[in-house]
Amino acid sequence: MNPPAPHHARALISYGCLALSMALVGCYVALAKPLVAVLPVFLLAWLRFGIAALAMLHWLRRPVDEPPMTAATRRLVFLESFLGNFLFSLCMLFGVSLTSAVSAGVILAAIPAVVALMSWGFLRERVGPGTWMAALCAVLGIGLLALARAQPAADAQSQAQHAREWLGNLLVFAAVLCESAYAVIGKKLTGALGPRRISALINLWGFALATPMGLYAAWRFDFGTVPAGSWLLLLFYSLAASIWTVWLWMTGLRGVPAARAGVFTVMLPVSAALVGVLVLGESITAMQALALAIALVGVVLATRPP
Numbered sequence: 420m421n422p423p424a425p426h427h428a429r430a431l432i433s434y435g436c437l438a439l440s441m442a443l444v445g446c447y448v449a450l451a452k453p454l455v456a457v458l459p460v461f462l463l464a465w466l467r468f469g470i471a472a473l474a475m476l477h478w479l480r481r482p483v484d485e486p487p488m489t490a491a492t493r494r495l496v497f498l499e500s501f502l503g504n505f506l507f508s509l510c511m512l513f514g515v516s517l518t519s520a521v522s523a524g525v526i527l528a529a530i531p532a533v534v535a536l537m538s539w540g541f542l543r544e545r546v547g548p549g550t551w552m553a554a555l556c557a558v559l560g561i562g563l564l565a566l567a568r569a570q571p572a573a574d575a576q577s578q579a580q581h582a583r584e585w586l587g588n589l590l591v592f593a594a595v596l597c598e599s600a601y602a603v604i605g606k607k608l609t610g611a612l613g614p615r616r617i618s619a620l621i622n623l624w625g626f627a628l629a630t631p632m633g634l635y636a637a638w639r640f641d642f643g644t645v646p647a648g649s650w651l652l653l654l655f656y657s658l659a660a661s662i663w664t665v666w667l668w669m670t671g672l673r674g675v676p677a678a679r680a681g682v683f684t685v686m687l688p689v690s691a692a693l694v695g696v697l698v699l700g701e702s703i704t705a706m707q708a709l710a711l712a713i714a715l716v717g718v719v720l721a722t723r724p725p
Contacts, residue, residue, distance in 0.1 A: 429674050430674055430675065432674075433670070433671040433672075433673065433674035433675045434671065434675065434683070435671075436667045436668070436670045436671035437667070437668060437671035437672070437675065437680050437683040438683050438686050439667050440663075440664045440665075440667035440668040440671065440683075441664075441668075441683050441684050441685070441686035441687045441690070442686045442687075442689075442690040443659050443663055443664045443667070443690075444659075444660075444664050444686075444687045444690075445686060445687040445688060445689065445690030445691035445692075445693075445694065446659065446690050446691070446694050447655070447656050447659045447660050447664075448511060448515065448687070448691055449690075449691040449694040449695060449698075450652060450655070450656065450694065450698075451463075451511075451512060451515070451656060452515060452516075453649065453652065454649060454652055454653060454656060455512055455515070455516050457644070457645050457646070457649050458640075458645065458649070458653070459636045459640060460509060460512045460513055460516075461509075461629065461632035461633050461635070461636045462633055462636035462637055462640055463512065463653070464505070464508050464509060464512070464625075464629045464633065465626070465629040465630060465632070465633020465634070465636070465637070466633070466653060466657065467508070467653070467656060467657040467660055467661060468504075468622055468623075468625040468626035468629050468657075468661060469626055469633075469657075470653070470654065470657035470658070470661075471622045471626075471657050471658065471660070471661030471662055472619075472622055472623055472626050472661075474657075474658065474662060475615075475618060475619040475622060475661075475662060476619075478615040478616060478618060478619035479616070479619045479620070479623070481616065482613060482616070485612065485613060485616070486611075488611070488612070489611075492608070492611045492612065495604055495607055495608050495611075496608065496612075496617070496620050496621060496624065497624055498600075498604055499601060499604045499605060499608060499617070499621045500620070500621035500622070500623075500624035500625050500628070501624065501628065502597045502600045502601060502604070503597055503598060503600060503601025503602075503604070503605070503621070504601075504621050504622065504624070504625040504661075504665075505624070505625045505628045505629060506593070506594075506597045507594050507597040507598055507601065508625075508660070510590045510591065510593040510594035510597060511590075511591065511594040513587070513590050514587045514588070514589075514590030514591035514593075514594060515587070515591070516587070517583045517584065517586055517587030517590065518583070518584045518586075518587025518588050518590075518591060526588060526591045526592050526595060527591065527594075527595060527687055527688040527691075529558060529592075529595050530557075530595050530598055530599055530681065530684040530685075530687065531553070531554040531557040531558065531681050531682045531683075531684050531685055532554040532555075532557075532558055533595060533596065533599040533681075534599045534602045534603065534677065534680070534681025534682075534684060535550060535551065535554050535681055535682075537599050537600065537602075537603045537677075538602075538603055538606075538676065538677040538681065541603055542603060542606060542607070542677055544676050544677060550679050550682065553679075553682040554681070554682055556713050556716050557682055557684075557685035559713055560685070560689075560710045560712070560713030560715075560716075562710075563706065563709065563710035563713065598684065598687075599681065602668075602672075602677055602680060602681050602684070603677050605617070605668060605669055605672050605677075606672050606676070606677035606680070608669070609669055609672045609673045614665075614666050614669035614670045614673070615666060617665070617669050618661070618662060618665040618666045618669065621665065622661045622662075622665070625661070668680075671683075689715075
């Protein structure tokens with residue numbers, strides 16, 4: 420048997436980085452729920468960016484073989500941070516706190532299709548039938564998973580609760596748009612900057628954007644009310660959200676078109692559901708297993724060599 424072609428091996432490494440990145444995003448989105456319960460959202464975002472900034476100071480230095488940033492690259496770095504880092508965090512944290520996990524899961528399933536559409540519209544990438552089928556599988560699988568996990572509605576719900584859920588769903592959809600833009604803009608950035616420097620720069624912008632409201636929230640907050648376990652969870656959340664997932668995603672994007680990479684965002688709601696089962700003790704049914712299988716079929720369709 421002939422050994423795999425080098426370009427195919429590189430593609431497999433890229434696929435692994437993309438899948439692991441989105442799996443980590445799903446984990447920290449699910450585990451952020453207890454953090455939102457003890458920390459204000461703006462303070463949580465500010466602490467996340469600040470902790471990660473300290474850990475990535477040595478990544479800010481420009482490598483000797485990397486050209487200076489152009490004005491266009493600087494604008495893309497800002498947009499990448501503002502949309503995919505700052506706004507995504509706020510929309511997701513506020514949205515998850517207002518709506519149900521079922522509704523959030525259904526909405527998050529739209530990410531692969533939105534990324535494919537943005538790649539076709541902005542990057543002029545050719546989106547083949549396999550990628551569209553993969554995106555369809557992702558949407559179908561995660562939608563089925565969310566419906567399978569749905570709980571019976573209460574007999575009577577207040578108008579205020581309906582308004583909260585509507586606003587939460589809108590914020591989660593805004594997070595979908597931000598995450599999709601993050602994937603598309605990141606593809607353009609990988610042609611000019613290395614994954615480490617992109618991670619450090621967009622996190623630094625996120626810290627700057629979150630500082631005004633973060634300082635205001637910190638001034639009014641009693642830090643003595645936060646249990647020790649929440650500080651450890653905050654450390655994981657900060658490192659995963661600002662360092663590990665960004666570096667993995669940018670590394671994977673260097674060898675994969677943005678439209679195909681977008682299919683791997685299916686791992687976000689899948690991993691969030693698995694965290695609910697394995698960490699929070701929820702049971703998994705045959706319908707949920709079928710939904711996961713359909714979603715993973717989409718990953719196979721997206722990653723098979725042409």
